[in-house]
Amino acid sequence: MLEFLAESLYLYPDIYGVVVLVITFALVLALSYRAGRAMVKTLSGRGRALVLTVSLAWYFILFVFFSIFFIALPGVIMQLGQFFPTLGSVAQLVDRATSIAGERVLVPIFLVLLLIGVIRLFLLTKKETTPIVSTSNTTNSLIRSVWLGARRHLLIAFLVFVAFGLLRLPVLDQRDKTPEQIEKIRETKLTMDDVLGTNLPKHPNTILREDGNTNPTEADIRAYYDSTIAGKDENANGIRDDVELAIFESYPDSAKTRAALLQYALALQMEMTQPFVNTEVVIAVAQVGDKALNCIWSIVSREIREVFISQTEEYEEFVNLNQINTEARQNAQTKFYKGNLESYSSPNESCDLDLNVLTN
Known part of the structure; x- marks a missing residue:
């Protein structure tokens, strides 16, 4: 009705x-x-x-x-x-x-x-x-x-x-709580330990075996990761564990790429974990997402326009497909922005870290 x-x-x-x-x-x-x-x-x-x-x-x-x-x-x-x-x-x-x-x-x-x-x-x-x-x-x-x-x-x-x-x-x-929450959103940043994998979450097979599942299937793994909209973040770095592991598995030899994609994953995860939602909070999260996209664009050469567009879209799609991977999460993302997002100024900043210190 x-x-x-x-x-x-x-x-x-x-x-x-x-x-x-x-x-x-x-x-x-x-x-x-x-x-x-x-x-x-x-x-x-x-x-x-x-x-x-x-x-x-x-x-x-x-x-x-x-x-x-x-x-x-x-x-x-x-x-x-x-x-x-x-x-x-x-x-x-x-x-x-x-x-x-x-x-x-x-x-x-x-x-x-x-x-x-x-x-x-x-x-x-x-x-x-x-x-x-x-x-x-x-x-x-x-x-x-x-x-x-x-x-x-x-x-x-x-x-x-x-x-x-x-x-x-x-x-x-x-x-009353909005200014504090906006400050928390803006202060949540990627760390060098995240990029280097110093504190990677355990592999799901290990966790499930420890819980008594001696032969976990892919369905068991997905059920473990997708049981809630926010998912698992065992190492408490703000990035969903399965997305973090997928980035490291797909880009083991490029710390710069991992840094950009992890920052984007961190921004997308914020859409799922806010304790409350209003226009100010949504705009703050959207600005963090724009900043992460700027970071992705910064690691791709702009010499050939078609290559730049193709590569950046590939990176964005990779994170999006892993992050927004269930209908419940798609609905949560839609609900997060619907009716809450007004016009705002997109930030000029990009990466949380200085990627020049990374060799590859």
Whole structure:
């Protein structure tokens, strides 16, 4: 159902945007009008001008209050997309649709439905000419009468405010942690030990035999490496173990090539291991990836354009095929960037290490 809704919202944002706005303001009208009506009934024993003024003021305040919260709700849910992926995607499309439609019809819909409530309250105050509450209530002070008429919907407004705040808590927590996480991303770099293989992870056959599998098959190895999206990183250098071993196996005689490819693998692995995802974090990871690509391009001669393109594409494809090697990882990469990546400045830096110190 959510998938169908998401597809419809994507294909027809104008139509669905108007529908969403009408439903939203109709709900706002229902809540606000009930509050205004309750105020009319509570004050009905007083002068009509006073009743109309107070009830309309209360109605208008709640109409604006609920409008702000309901219009902002898709954006809040969208920010929670990493916890509820499908719901977050739908919320993103709803937000897009209402933004597109809202440019033309937001104010007219708001004013029309607001006016409907005003007219209904006007007619209601004209009709209510006798008190419909007990005598004890009608003799209360004006302030107490207003309180009696407003308290139920004040509670509703308070609960909406609290719920909205609770929905925002994870986002606010992430916002506080974002600068620290960006710094961690930028400070995570390839080391010379990684390039030289000083601390290579164990071969999977060795690990599986130690775990009791005396004759591990290729399927066993893949199951070991692919059991989670992040995979295995036994030597804790930020590079997935199977990708690291594949690079060393394929390029045993070129430390410069290993350095460039390991840096790219490190950058791609960051897409799978972030504790939370937002625009700032995604941009930081994308910049690290661009830097790694610059490093790959730096190790290939540009004298012959066709050779340069072919060789760099070969290196990039090698790492990508090993790194993004399952459907789950492909989906994770798509989810990581979708709706989070905005325009950014690509860095001019390239390799984490000075490759000139490497002889080959």
